[in-house]
Amino acid sequence: LVAVLLLVYLISSNNFSSLGEGRVPPGPRPLPVLGNLLQIDLKRPYNTLLKLSKKYGSVFTVYLGPQKVVVLAGYETLKEALINYADEFGDRFEIPIIKEEQNGHGVLWSNGDSWRDMRPFALTNLRDFGMGKKACEDKIIEECGYLVEVFKGFKGEPFDTTQLMNYSVSNIICSIVYGSRFEYSDTKFRSMVDKTNRKVQLVGSPSIQMYNMFPWICQWVRNRSEITKINTFIKKENLAIFNHLKETLNPQLCRGLIDAFLVRKQSLEDSGITNSHFHDENLMVIIQNLFVAGTETTATTVRWGLLLMAKYPKIQDQVQEEIIRVIGSRQVQIEDRKSLPFTDAVIHETQRLANIVPMALPHRTSKDVTFQGFFIKKGTVVYPLLTSVLYDESEWEKPLSFHPAHFLDKDGKFVKRDAFMPFSAGRRICLGESLARMELFIFFTTLLQRFRFTPPPGVSEDELDLTPRVGFTLNPSPHKLCAVPLM
Numbered sequence: 001l002v003a004v005l006l007l008v009y010l011i012s013s014n015n016f017s018s019l020g021e022g023r024v025p026p027g028p029r030p031l032p033v034l035g036n037l038l039q040i041d042l043k044r045p046y047n048t049l050l051k052l053s054k055k056y057g058s059v060f061t062v063y064l065g066p067q068k069v070v071v072l073a074g075y076e077t078l079k080e081a082l083i084n085y086a087d088e089f090g091d092r093f094e095i096p097i098i099k100e101e102q103n104g105h106g107v108l109w110s111n112g113d114s115w116r117d118m119r120p121f122a123l124t125n126l127r128d129f130g131m132g133k134k135a136c137e138d139k140i141i142e143e144c145g146y147l148v149e150v151f152k153g154f155k156g157e158p159f160d161t162t163q164l165m166n167y168s169v170s171n172i173i174c175s176i177v178y179g180s181r182f183e184y185s186d187t188k189f190r191s192m193v194d195k196t197n198r199k200v201q202l203v204g205s206p207s208i209q210m211y212n213m214f215p216w217i218c219q220w221v222r223n224r225s226e227i228t229k230i231n232t233f234i235k236k237e238n239l240a241i242f243n244h245l246k247e248t249l250n251p252q253l254c255r256g257l258i259d260a261f262l263v264r265k266q267s268l269e270d271s272g273i274t275n276s277h278f279h280d281e282n283l284m285v286i287i288q289n290l291f292v293a294g295t296e297t298t299a300t301t302v303r304w305g306l307l308l309m310a311k312y313p314k315i316q317d318q319v320q321e322e323i324i325r326v327i328g329s330r331q332v333q334i335e336d337r338k339s340l341p342f343t344d345a346v347i348h349e350t351q352r353l354a355n356i357v358p359m360a361l362p363h364r365t366s367k368d369v370t371f372q373g374f375f376i377k378k379g380t381v382v383y384p385l386l387t388s389v390l391y392d393e394s395e396w397e398k399p400l401s402f403h404p405a406h407f408l409d410k411d412g413k414f415v416k417r418d419a420f421m422p423f424s425a426g427r428r429i430c431l432g433e434s435l436a437r438m439e440l441f442i443f444f445t446t447l448l449q450r451f452r453f454t455p456p457p458g459v460s461e462d463e464l465d466l467t468p469r470v471g472f473t474l475n476p477s478p479h480k481l482c483a484v485p486l487m
């Protein structure tokens with residue numbers, strides 16, 4: 001048994017294949033089959049990896065079970081890898097739980113020609129919304145208006161913002177993808193959003209991580225069947241909307257991304273191209289990708305912002321003073337960002353400290369590469385450790401504190417910081433970055449203009465917990481806040 005385990009370990013860990021081709025990145029000694037699992041906190045793997053980077057340097061190897069992973073840490077190293085070696089480090093590693101569902105389609109987890117066709121298509125449609133940037137801004141403002149009304153309805157009583165934020169942000173994706181929004185009371189819509197978010201949490205759970213490492217052993221883990229059920233539900237609902245849009249399509253009047261996709265598909269077919277990547281399966285996965293990647297991320301970041309404001313009331317005072325002085329009671333516009341340097345710094349600092357996607361998404365090398373003197377074989381899984389950049393001690397004065405001055409100069413002007421990398425960088429940089437930045441600005445500023453955020457009665461600011469909840473993204477732990485109307 002020992003001999004077999006050792007053989008599996010040697011073959012799966014690629015130890016043989018790298019011999020003779022250069023130094024392999026160092027790392028803790030792995031056990032057969034288990035790799036370094038016993039050393040890794042599966043609930044917060046990014047913390048362990050951060051600690052290991054202090055010991056083994058900015059390029060190191062760990063074994064997650066039999067899976068060899070090269071971890072990249074620190075601003076300089078990530079910048080060099082993701083930008084200067086964009087091609088070599090630019091493929092995606094599709095984790096098993098996703099592979100069985102998406103099979104290389106869509107944008108988030110795809111590679112090769114399909115990704116090269118789908119990414120620009122999705123990007124153009126996100127950016128332009130089919131109608132231009134201003135229309136996108138107007139949609140965000142409109143959606144934020146609905147949210148404000150619902151917040152007002154709580155009359156300053158404590159409530160959990162999670163679902164409402166998710167519905168509101170998800171509605172922006174609905175407008176982009178379907179061309180229409182839903183009422184927050186629509187039960188089908190609520191179900192779709194709630195289930196999508198449950199899935200995002202489940203995908204990051206320790207049991208699914210175990211499944212991803214040992215799919216052949218851990219087939220029956222509890223959360224896997226729930227993910228499959230959610231996938232089936234979401235697919236069915238999306239298909240119903242898709243079929244309706246297909247039947248009512250008017251190529252002269254694109255309502256959203258689905259219409260644009262169908263029009264492109266038809267025009268390719270009309271020119272005799274029948275084997276393009278513009279097929280229904282790809283479209284269904286893109287839709288899911290945009291909801292998964294574009295809802296919880298933005299909603300969670302806004303929620304971190306509100307929680308931080310309740311925890312640090314003096315910073316909230318400064319934000320509100322600036323908003324009232326510069327904007328007054330009129331509607332905030334994207335244009336206002338440059339006149340609101342403190343508010344902008346608070347939003348950036350929220351994203352930095354919240355660090356919601358701490359390990360980016362797993363990358364994979366597209367070819368053999370020698371990087372910083374280390375040989376990394378083609379097909380190696382790579383984790384760009386974004387935490388190590390957002391908390392890099394050589395880049396940030398107070399990496400572990402909430403310190404908006406990180407983004408301000410001595411005159412209080414906003415300063416861009418290169419090590420601000422919550423959207424990652426390079427070829428696989430977040431596709432929704434510019435949309436997300438617009439959303440964060442409009443939502444955060446409008447909410448702070450209209451409400452004072454405080455802890456519930458009987459809870460002190462100190463008691464508000466900033467420990468993130470475990471999931472695929474880092475969420476605030478469950479909490480309630482009061483949104484006391486200001487106008």
Ligand code: HEM
Nearest residue numbers: 108293294297298301357360361423424428430431432436
């Ligand atoms: C990828 C962060 C919002 C769509 C990513 C990645 C990160 C990220 C870290 C992985 C990059 C890598 O692997 O190197 C965020 C954050 C957001 C946000 C912090 C909000 C605060 C959005 C939105 C959308 C979106 C609003 C779309 C509507 C995507 C897609 C990818 C991606 C499609 C995959 C890109 C590819 O593989 O080519 N995002 N994201 N994201 N994001 Fe976002």
